Amino acid sequence: MFAYVVRRLAAAIPVLLVASFLAYALVALSGDPLEPLKLRNPPAPPRTIELETQRLGLDHNIFVRYWDWLWGVLHGDFGQSVQSNYNIGANLGRSATVTLRLVLVAMLLALVLAILTGVLSAVRQYSRFDYATTFAGFVFLAMPSFWIAIVLKDLAVRYNRASGTTVFYTIGETSQNYESLSAAGKFADVAGHLVLPTIALALISYAAWSRYQRAAMLEVLNSDYVRLARAKGLTWRKVLVKHVLRTALIPLVTVTALDIAAILGGAVITETVFNWNGLGRMLLNGVARADTNAVAAWLLLAGLVVIAFNVIADSLYAVLDPRIRHE
């Protein structure tokens, strides 16, 4: 099992390196960070432009720049930002803690809901519950994530206004007075701010995942070994949990791991709607300034998260499917 995970991890490292180079080159070649300086009126002195070029390493070719950047990152130095007083590493760490808690909670919520509805609608196929959740799933799947987020936010603002108290937090990842709160107060504050963005982000994944779970359940339910398990005299509940659900979770693990990159993208959008200061704002700020080192660091982190989840998924296969374990 351990060797299996290590092997998967080793296979992922070249993919991550190529992806990070590709990301670095794309950002570096698509824009010039010194353009605002060059177009400034009155024009910036040539000496300033020269110094900035040297500070950002723009006078080297793309391979040298990437290598210097990668070497720095491996030693904990994320390089110079276009904004001279901006610490990329510190900001990436802070933004990541903010955003990853949103991503993880949303994924957990989406998974629990998807498994519950997937199982129920497969067991009661063509029931009213099945039709209702199928239709709802299609509608959620067709909704842009920012649209759901804006509608939820509007409903919450209306509710707050009608009730005269702040029941739902609609702005930011914490309150203004966060630092002065007690430990329990901080936890409640973070949880309160998480509610709406989590629902907005979870709904989209839930829609797709519940469809997959339903299809997988139906396929397993109609298989011979389930009929055999029933014929042996096992209770329905035991068959469902130990024989059907366990096997039917395998496709869901695959899709979840495949969707991680899309969920990170969705988090960028959800955060924008709720004015969070997380990875979303960091990316958009970096992108607007053609800040190669910052955006490349962002994409490297995203790639790491995606690969981490793929390795977790691979290990979960081994847990769910004994054939893989004994390979």
Next chain:
Amino acid sequence: MSDTAARPTAETFTVRERTQSQLVLRRFLRHRAAVTSLVLFVVVALFAYVGPLLWKYSYTDITDDLSQPPSLGHPFGTDLIGHDTMAQVMRGTQQSLKIALAIALIGTVLGALWGAIAGLYRGKLDFLMMRIVDVVLTLPTIAVAAAVAAQGVGGSQWWSIAVILGALTWPYVSRVVRGVVLSLREQEFIEAARALGAGNARIILRHLLPNALGAIIVVATLTIATGILGEAALSFLGVGVQAPDTSLGLLVSINRDAVNTRPWLFYFPGLLIILIALTINFVGDGLRDAFDPKQTRVRQ
């Protein structure tokens, strides 16, 4: 020959002979949600492309009616400076549909060829090609697209957005097509084509891709839906379609603060996005069932 007498005459068959495409069409037409969706989608497309020819306002017209709620004169209302929202939504739908179709076209052609080549050749080439797919799938589409589009590559034209998103969509298609090709390549008709001296290019273009067409059409349909949502997301982040032109995503984005005070500005373009993505997904679902030969319930 003696079996001439045993050969069944036309009358003994109760099932009429049908070609593959006739069967697919029949199965599709029995899928009520898919057919309804196809009709709705055609209505939306007519609204977007024929509507502007008939409607009295253009999306650039500025009328004297400011911030009007929906009425007979302006079915979708007007915005703060007097644009007719229905004319804007028509133009937005046009641009969004055009971009989504281009994304689907680029993604499908590239992905189908990539997947077919990898699946046919197997071995080292397949390994290398699929690792490249992994590389692209490792990066969040929206983040990479935003990073490239923000610099105004291609002058922020509609096709530059389509090219960027299409270039990030093909890996999904290639995985599906490779899977189908892997099973097709083992079948006898490929062996027969080889025996007749067909080269790899001919086998891919004349034998593998046509036989994988069902899977390709289904995944292409679903790509249109993700294309619509991708364009909307990019425009929402401010790096997609730029004013004075417009798209459904841009309309939702610029009217997001009006959701409470002038909801018609926010809800109409948003509902159009949902309607397009929803109908296309249902059509894709219907096509999937129609192309699935295991589907037996319609053979009556």
